[in-house]
Amino acid sequence: MLETLTRELTFGQAVREALAEEMRRDPRVCIFGEDVAEAGTPFKVLSGLVEEFGTERVLDTPISEAGFTGIAVGAAMTGLRPIVDIMFGDFITLTMDQMVNQAAKVHYMSGGAWKVPMVMRTTLGATRRSGAQHSQSLHAWFSHVPGLKVVMPSTPYDAKGLLKTAIRDENPVVFFEDKMMYTKLKGPVPTEEYTIPFGVADVKRVGRDITLVATSSMVQVALGAADLLEETGMSAEVVDPRTMWPLDEKTLIESAKKTSRVIVIDEGYERYGVTAEIAAVIAEGAFYNLDAPVKRMGAMHIPIPFSPPLEDATVPTEKSVFEVARKLCGQA
């Protein structure tokens, strides 16, 4: 990380700063979405942008996720660099044809003749008491589709650097932001320009006895679990892949070989989720160095319930990760 002139920003501020900088740098960059202009979205992540860039570049759309995502695909093909804002990650279901059958395939189907340089920003994460249709983490859906890139930042620093890379990428990129981090998570962000390349995992904590591979919202959970493990004399390494696709298989496998035990933690549904893919990559790449089966931890296979004690039970916590790690190391 760059040292000079680093200040603390919230996750939401880091996202906004990346957007503003890229919009200043490139006049083709524009934002479409519901309540993105004067309202700055319900999470206020975009506040101030319309004042600086005007309604020509920060466009309030009707509540038509499929329609404005499709419009973004066509606009991206013909000279703009649109960023679409999908208020809640649950609503990506409405955009599936535009993303999966159009955006992801235009470049390939045209034999490389057309490109779709667009970004979809959306949210993930439960525990906001938002109920079953505003709490899901559906990033595995897009990670399954060739032609798309999927980004999952876990810190303000990563959010800013990765979002700038996403906006400059020539392909459709889906950028998932944990809605619980917008105001709650603060972290150092340098004032000067930087970007973070896709496909490069970040070791968030170096350790010896077990690897915790964690994404997005689960990185803080894994770091908390690592602190608890340290109190019992165990050293956990926390590895954040940062992008689901492209995936930095090498760093994941190297860490697994070093520690010989791995838990993969992600807020998406555990069944058929990204944890399964990452676990398989590690099992194939580090099999002869593993001392235990690779363990997955994700959301329970149920619609997210509203009632707080029920909702809290659906996702991995510091405590549950700690307990699984102890067990995997034969300590429980």
Place this chain on the structure above:
Amino acid sequence: MTTATDKSAANSETTAGQWIRMYRQMVSVRLFEEQVNELYTRALMPGLAHLYIGEEAVAVGVCETLRADDYITSTHRGHGHCLAKGASPDRMFAELLGKEAGYCKGKGGSMHIADPATGNLGANAIVAGSVGIATGAALSAKRLGKDNVAVCFFGEGALGQGVLYEVMNVASLWKLPVIYVCENNLYTEYTHFSETTAGDIPARAAAFGLQAESVDGQDVRAVYATAGRLIDRARREGGPSFLVCNTYRYTGHHVGDINREYYRSKEEEKHWKTERDPLKLLADWLVAQGLADSTQFKRIQSEVEAEMKKAVEFAVAAPYPSVSEAGEDVYA
């Protein structure tokens, strides 16, 4: 909404040479499709073949009013649109046969021909799949301060898809230079449109504030005049419009759709082919006006026949892409 009765104005400015050019374009589409039929029945063409025969006046009448830098999007029944917008038959046949020399290096096929050089954003095999893309291209034109327009071709089957109404709403709100051309050939696959389409078709678009019109899609002069007026209006920032072209496909939904009597009668087909044929209607008019005679039509026919034969030979002889191409062009 109005019905086009004002063709005389544009027609009077159209020279005999232009009408003969349009006749030739319609012959090209028809003979191209006859070759497709031949290739398909000889098992030289993989996949499915949806022929445009009978509907030539729509693609030709609309595209003759467009510039090279205007955009189109097309459908599964798209060969006519691509040709009328300027694609060359040899590379189109090559694409249909999955050859490296095709417009999409063989990766797209009959239903996905795309070509930036002629403003073809791509044919689409999702019914209504390109309505967002065309609208987005119109947004780019407007935002980038250009005066080009986008034409979105689709069959009346697309009227069942909600995303069409989402993007028409946006196009109207944002006054985008897009023309939605609905080719009503009476049948979706095997179902008469009256069984699936409630109410009045142009009224649906008019409800969103689009200029909505209907035209005889077998009369290339009427299509040309009406489309020309709507395109001109879009170019002069007059906003979006919707044009229903009433037409008929002579053959099956695809080449293999042979026994059609369960959904339409032989008498009906005969009526359209003999009384409502777009090539014949234009030829008769040119003769009646003393602008052309039958020897000219015969010459055009044999010239185009020779051109198509050569194009087919090129495509048949052309090599397939190397298997290593499969993994290329997934990302830009």
